[in-house]
Amino acid sequence: MLASIARGTVREIESMDRLRQISYVIIPAYNEAAVIGAVVGAVLADGWRVVVVDDGSRDDTARAARRGGATVLRHIVNLGQGAALQTGIDFALRRGAERIVTFDADGQHSVEDIGAMVAALDDADVALGSRSLGRVVGATWQRRVFLRFATVVSNGMSGMTLTDAHCGLRAFRADVAPRLRMTQDRMAHASELLALIRRSKSRVIEVPVTVRYTDYSRQKGQSGFQAIRILFDQVFRR
Amino acid sequence: MIIRVVLLCALAAIGYLGFVRRNRLPFHIVLVFAILAVAGLAVLFPERTDVVANWMGVGVGADLIGYLVQVCLLFVALHYYTKFVDLQREITQVVREVTILRAEMEALREAQAAGARSDELR
Numbered sequence: 001m002l003a004s005i006a007r008g009t010v011r012e013i014e015s016m017d018r019l020r021q022i023s024y025v026i027i028p029a030y031n032e033a034a035v036i037g038a039v040v041g042a043v044l045a046d047g048w049r050v051v052v053v054d055d056g057s058r059d060d061t062a063r064a065a066r067r068g069g070a071t072v073l074r075h076i077v078n079l080g081q082g083a084a085l086q087t088g089i090d091f092a093l094r095r096g097a098e099r100i101v102t103f104d105a106d107g108q109h110s111v112e113d114i115g116a117m118v119a120a121l122d123d124a125d126v127a128l129g130s131r132s133l134g135r136v137v138g139a140t141w142q143r144r145v146f147l148r149f150a151t152v153v154s155n156g157m158s159g160m161t162l163t164d165a166h167c168g169l170r171a172f173r174a175d176v177a178p179r180l181r182m183t184q185d186r187m188a189h190a191s192e193l194l195a196l197i198r199r200s201k202s203r204v205i206e207v208p209v210t211v212r213y214t215d216y217s218r219q220k221g222q223s224g225f226q227a228i229r230i231l232f233d234q235v236f237r238r
Numbered sequence: 239m240i241i242r243v244v245l246l247c248a249l250a251a252i253g254y255l256g257f258v259r260r261n262r263l264p265f266h267i268v269l270v271f272a273i274l275a276v277a278g279l280a281v282l283f284p285e286r287t288d289v290v291a292n293w294m295g296v297g298v299g300a301d302l303i304g305y306l307v308q309v310c311l312l313f314v315a316l317h318y319y320t321k322f323v324d325l326q327r328e329i330t331q332v333v334r335e336v337t338i339l340r341a342e343m344e345a346l347r348e349a350q351a352a353g354a355r356s357d358e359l360r
Contacts, residue, residue, distance in 0.1 A: 053337075073341045075333050087334045091341065185330055 019118045020047045022098035023171075026088030027052045027070070028081050029105035033059040035216060040068030042111045043103065051091055052105070055084040082189025086182050097174055104168040106217040113209040117171040124205035125176040126197055128162065129169030134208035143213065158194040162206060166190035169209050176202050245281045249274050 025048045029036050036052065043050050052065035056078035066072045073091055075084060085102055092100050099118050103109055113129065120127040131147065139147075147165070154165035170193075172180060179200035184192040197204060253274045280287050280303060287299025296302040 071341065071345075073337045075337055077329075077333060079330055079333060083330050083334070087337050090334060091338050094338065183327060185326065 016115055016119070017047070019099065019115070020049070023048060023101060023118050024088075024092035024095065024097040024099075025050050025101045025103050025114060026085060026092060027065075027103050027105050028055055028084035028088065029053065029057065029061050029065065030055040030078065030081070030084070031057045031059050031061060032105040032220075033057070033061045033064045035107045036061055036105055037064040037068040039103075039105060039107050040065050040070040043114070044069045046111045046114065048101075048114060051088050053084040053088040053091075055079060055081065080184075080186035080189075082182050082187065082192070083185040085189065089177060093174055093177055099171060099173055100177065101171045102168060104217075106214075106220050108211050108213060108217040109169045110210045110212070113169060113207070114171075117169060117207050117209070120205050120207050121171055121173050123203075125173050125202035126180070126204045127171040127207050128164070128204060129167040129209035129211075130162070130164040130206040131167055131209065131211050132163040133206055135210040136213070137210065138213035138218075139211075140213075140218075143218075154191060154194065157191060158198055160194060160198055160204070162194075162204075164206070167209065167211070169211075172202075176200060242281050246278055249277050249281075 025043050027036070027039065027043070027050060029052055032039075040050050040052060050070040052062075052070040052072050054062040054065065054072060054074045056075045062072050062074050073087055075087065088102075089100055099121055101114055101117055103114070109129075113134075117127045117129065132151070136144065136147075151162065151165040155161055168190075179202070180193060180196045182189045182192050182196070253271060280299070284299065287302060289299075291297065291299045291302035294302060296305065
């Protein structure tokens with residue numbers, strides 16, 4: 001009995017080690033020098049390969065990420081989060097990645113969730129992190145209401161029935177990546193991605209994740225007014 | 239009638255600067271010269287614009303020209319907005335390629351330096 005449990009555990013560890021070897025964690029970062037080193041360190045310590053895409057930051061983001069041990073790509077001009085993500089994805093694909101994870105640079109995601117996201121791709125093409133299914137720590141009530149509202153609007157626009165609109169923690173298989181190629185450079189890439197997922201008929205799974213809002217992440221996060229700009233980009237910049 | 243001379247000179251300047259000096263497609267040149275010709279006629283024979291306006295259901299020729307200018311300006315704005323978005327996508331593509339190539343070059347340089355170091359140790 002104990003031996004079979006031990007065998008199961010060993011198999012699980014081996015399988016996770018294999019996933020770590022074929023996966024790349026992409027972290028787009030813009031002016032995140034204060035936190036990027038710690039975020040990179042945590043992801044690397046968990047055994048994942050990390051690619052930070054510095055989106056033309058004016059601070060020491062690139063140096064801090066490199067010091068933290070990540071592979072760093074640097075946009076010579078600021079293009080936007082969508083463009084940075086796609087650059088990281090292209091790089092990972094050229095390096096032979098089989099699974100790709102997107103992870104926010106501000107430290108709001110939990111490293112422990114990466115394994116579950118990547119493992120979920122055994123039965124799906126795309127795994128989307130869900131704050132509603134998981135846990136949200138440190139969010140104000142306004143932020144919670146905004147997230148609910150954004151989810152309803154996003155579902156209405158994408159025609160999908162997700163429990164979370166735009167969680168930055170996502171994972172997808174390399175073979176579907178060409179069909180999920182984002183052209184929205186800025187924040188509208190999140191809505192664009194959902195539309196691409198639907199159009200490509202990719203199999204989607206939602207994975208519960210924990211998101212921790214800190215003063216730093218709240219300050220860096222999207223305001224309600226920025227949502228109007230995102231909507232504009234989504235409608236007009238097709 | 240100084241205004242007529244000024245307007246005609248302005249139209250001629252647009253035609254010369256925008257489309258004769260630059261190498262454009264014949265269709266564009268013909269279209270722009272047609273528009274410039276109609277505009278020139280409107281300057282030379284302003285009373286005739288009333289006839290065209292009445293025929294099109296507009297009271298005064300000046301109103302008709304005003305409406306057409308509005309539509310043309312909107313068209314131009316849309317045209318250049320589309321061009322702007324296309325250009326931005328191309329810039330993104332160029333920046334992306336430069337970014338990845340730089341990273342690959344750095345990796346190569348580091349690998350070469352590591353190789354040289356291990357050769358020295360041997």
